[in-house]
Amino acid sequence: MGDHPCAPSLTPARWPISTGAIPLPSLSIRDGGCAKLSQRAPGKRALDIGCGPGFLACELAAEVAPGGRIVAIDASSHSVETTATRAEARGLAGLVKVQTGDAASLGFPDETFDFVVATQVYCYVSDVGRAIREAARVLRRGGRLVVLDTDWDFCAWASSDPAFTRRMVAARGAKQFAHAHLPRELHRLFLGAGLTLADAQVFSMIETRYDPDSFGIESIQGTCSDCITLHSVAARRGRH
Ligand SMILES: C[S@@+](CC[C@H](N)C(=O)[O-])C[C@H]1O[C@@H](n2cnc3c(N)ncnc32)[C@H](O)[C@@H]1O
Numbered sequence: 432m433g434d435h436p437c438a439p440s441l442t443p444a445r446w447p448i449s450t451g452a453i454p455l456p457s458l459s460i461r462d463g464g465c466a467k468l469s470q471r472a473p474g475k476r477a478l479d480i481g482c483g484p485g486f487l488a489c490e491l492a493a494e495v496a497p498g499g500r501i502v503a504i505d506a507s508s509h510s511v512e513t514t515a516t517r518a519e520a521r522g523l524a525g526l527v528k529v530q531t532g533d534a535a536s537l538g539f540p541d542e543t544f545d546f547v548v549a550t551q552v553y554c555y556v557s558d559v560g561r562a563i564r565e566a567a568r569v570l571r572r573g574g575r576l577v578v579l580d581t582d583w584d585f586c587a588w589a590s591s592d593p594a595f596t597r598r599m600v601a602a603r604g605a606k607q608f609a610h611a612h613l614p615r616e617l618h619r620l621f622l623g624a625g626l627t628l629a630d631a632q633v634f635s636m637i638e639t640r641y642d643p644d645s646f647g648i649e650s651i652q653g654t655c656s657d658c659i660t661l662h663s664v665a666a667r668r669g670r671h
Contacts, residue, residue, distance in 0.1 A: 474498040475545040478569060480534045480562075481505055481552030485514025485527070491548070492518065492526040502544070504532030534562040542571040550579040554608045560620055567624040576626060579634070580613040588651060603654040 471477065471494045479488045482503035492501045503514050511529050518527035532538060534549065534556050547566045556562045566576050583604040590596040604611030618628055638647035 471495060471546060472499075476500045476543065477502070478537075478539070478544045478547045478566075479503040480532075480537075480547065480549040480566065481510075481555070482514045482529065483510050483551075485510075485517040485529070487548065487550060488514055488527050488529070489517055489521055489523055492523045496526055499526065501527045502539075503527055503529045504534075504537075505529075506531065506533055535565060536561075537565045537569050539569045541568050542574075543569045544574060545571060546575045546577065548577045548579075550577075551581065553578060554580050554610045554613050557609045559610055559613065559616075560623060563620045563626075564624040567626050575629065576621075578617060580610075580617070582614045583608070583611045586650065588647075599654050599658050603650075603657050606657055607653070 471491060473495060474497070475495045476499060477491055477495060479491065479501060482488045482505045485503060488501050488503035492499075495501060503511075503518075505511050505514070508531055511531050514527070515524075515529045518524050518529065534552060535558050547570055549562075549566065553559045553562055563576070563578075570576060583600055586600050587593075588596050588600075601611075610616065618631075621628055636646060638645045642648055643652075
């Protein structure tokens with residue numbers, strides 16, 4: 432297949448705050464890794480940065496009880512409401528405190544938390560170096576920061592045109608994320624924030640069914656819809 436008309440016309444435009452959270456149970460794979468890395472335990476205080484729909488905040492809450500506290504923040508008021516509703520429905524309202532907040536400017540004193548988690552969030556934050564320094568600042572000495580993010584170069588679809596698929600994924604990455612390849616930068620950013628790398632793990636996900644609730648299908652649908660939209664705009668402007 433030759434050059435597709437839409438791909439060269441894509442204009443990077445970043446969305447620093449995603450309007451929708453990803454209500455994807457399949458992402459609970461991340462939590463097994465977070466459990467080991469965060470050293471969570473009863474009585475601990477933790478911060479979930481960019482909590483989205485609150486799956487992780489609620490799971491963490493059960494592990495810091497009794498006596499602990501999860502503070503969940505998100506830049507989106509929709510995510511804050513969703514997390515608060517989820518916590519309430521699970522009887523965790525006393526353990527999970529939810530509020531709006533910006534990853535790059537955390538409104539907490541130094542050394543407030545025993546551990547801090549940020550899953551699939553820093554990819555949206557333009558000044559990610561500042562955000563990680565902020566996370567380091569609010570961690571107590573010896574505390575742990577757990578970051579989970581995606582390098583979109585490693586996203587593969589079963590496609591009859593792999594080269595075109597790569598271009599679509601790359602175009603969507605440039606459009607949707609401030610950092611579509613963040614994992615490869617994290618070690619440098621951690622060192623810059625005065626943190627020590629304690630562990631690094633790779634999680635893979637394989638989708639074998641066209642399940643609309645899965646991470647993979649959401650990303651395929653989002654990528655196709657972005658490319659169709661941008662192709663339409665480009666076509667209207669005569670930029671084939
Ligand atoms: C892909 S969702 C991930 C949600 C959740 N951490 C999870 O793994 O399910 C990204 C979340 O980050 C939030 N977000 C993006 N930029 C942010 C920022 N600068 N500060 C706080 N939250 C932010 C979005 O509003 C969204 O809820």
